[in-house]
Amino acid sequence: MIWIVSALVFWAATLALNIRISHSRFSTTKAGRLVVPAIFGLTILVVWELLVRGLQVPSVILPPPSAIGARIAVSLPVLWGDFVQTFVKGALSGWLIGCGAAVATAIAIDRSPFLQRGLLPVGNFVAALPIVGIAPILVMWFGFDWQSKAAVVVVMVFFPVLVNTVAGLAATEAMQRDLMKTYSASYTQTLLKLRLPAAMPFIFNGLKIATTLALIGAIVAEFFGSPIRGMGFRISTEVGRLGLDMVWAEIAVAALAGSAFYGAVALIERGMTFWHPSQRRQQ
Amino acid sequence: MRSVGPVLAVIAVIVALWYAAAVGMNAAWVRDQAARAGTEVSFLQIVPQTMAQERPVLPAPHQVAKGLWDGVTGQAITSKRSLVYHGWITLSATLLGFGIGTGLGILLAVGIIHNRAMDQSVMPWAIASQTIPILAIAPMIIVVMNSIGVSGLLPKAVISAYLSFFPVVVGMVTGLRSPDAMQLDLLRTYNAGRGQTFWKLRLPASMPYLFASLKVGIAASLVGAIVGELPTGAVAGLGARLLQGSYYGQTIQIWAALFAAAFVAAALVGIVGAVQAAVLKRMGMAR
Structure with missing residues (x-):
């Protein structure tokens, strides 16, 4: 009482x-x-x-925060191993590959308005689909280890980043493009010096959305099978053993990793798009 | 309308690539079978065989379409093999959760714009929560609610609800704050109270933002319901179909369930979009 x-x-x-x-x-x-x-x-x-x-x-329903803290303190090596397996190997590598491929695809189709008009609606449509469901298929193809998780992440982050990059490359004003033309700038020069920098706020918007998707993809893909480590694996097995303090510990790690990942991308954005109105220091 | 041609072209390219990949990935099995039988197969013999396997590595598009068609029309809709049955289980959890999450989200947003303390304490957490993979809590919610005797529809709906909750809160707060100082001043000169300002200015002004969040929210709700069906080995629902398919190597079943989920998602987002267009047009806000 x-x-x-x-x-x-x-x-x-x-x-x-x-x-x-x-x-x-x-x-x-x-x-x-x-x-x-x-x-x-x-x-x-x-x-x-x-x-x-x-x-x-009872602690099998909701453990108190002190118990979760104690569990985190005693199982740091396990949590670190899971973090490396899921975040560094699965999410981060998949995020890099997926975002790189998406930006490269956007630049590749940049010269073809036909492809852009076709890919944009398809990309927007796919971005709203429950792509996580592709996880069992990719686990079947790439095996249980981190490669299949990275593959899920690649598919999940590809379309949001693609759509944002294509929108960003279209974001320059006619006046600015005309100026480049009066300089007799080539296509590549205009792309590198005007359109890519102008697209950065849009690209980073996509990259930030992708950070969350990457972690979700890596964790959920582990529910379909994984080696005996990884955050998703630990969550699903410890739930089965009713070790809820460990589950909460993993969730705390996932939350920290997610915010830190997002924060890191936001910091890079601030450094690269310092000129954009939304990044200027408020008066 | 002018983008119909390009979209069809892109889809055609995707389907063509898919067929090529199906031939490439399934050919190994055909060659293996031929080697065991001691026969040689030419490339032209391999191609049709890669499209008609029982458990292909990658089913060809027409096999998936057939699996989908069989699942939707080939069974009574109460049958355990019907995709309509499984789709409805997932859809009902999605809609219930989406309703709960949206309702609570709008209520919290109304509280946030009218109460400074609430705004400053809750809002940073609502924004931060968008960066964390809350979907990871799904298995725990299912198991915990099961152990206190709640099972079936509700645990999945809870997951759907909290996935749609945060986008709605953030979008609605932005929307309810979107009237500018001039409009608020006008209402003050009319001596309008807080309630009148809310109903006549803030709420109508928030509609475009609300619908943008609803589209994100309903897609997230569906993902939540599907993932909610994974951890406990649920027997019904699109997520359960995915899981069973992956246990037994029934690739066609996985792809059919996946496409069923995709169509449900597209329909849900499309319905929200249609409501949005109708409402905004009626309110004279259509762009």
């Missing part, structure tokens, strides 16, 4: 604190923007912990 009461008290206290902060001037500063969501996240963790203890929820 005391746990539940303290959970409610803690929740009310942090809620009051957050309301106060968000109505004060502090919330408009950079620190304030970080503090409010941080307090909210902390509140959820603490209330989760207290309620699980107070209501005596």
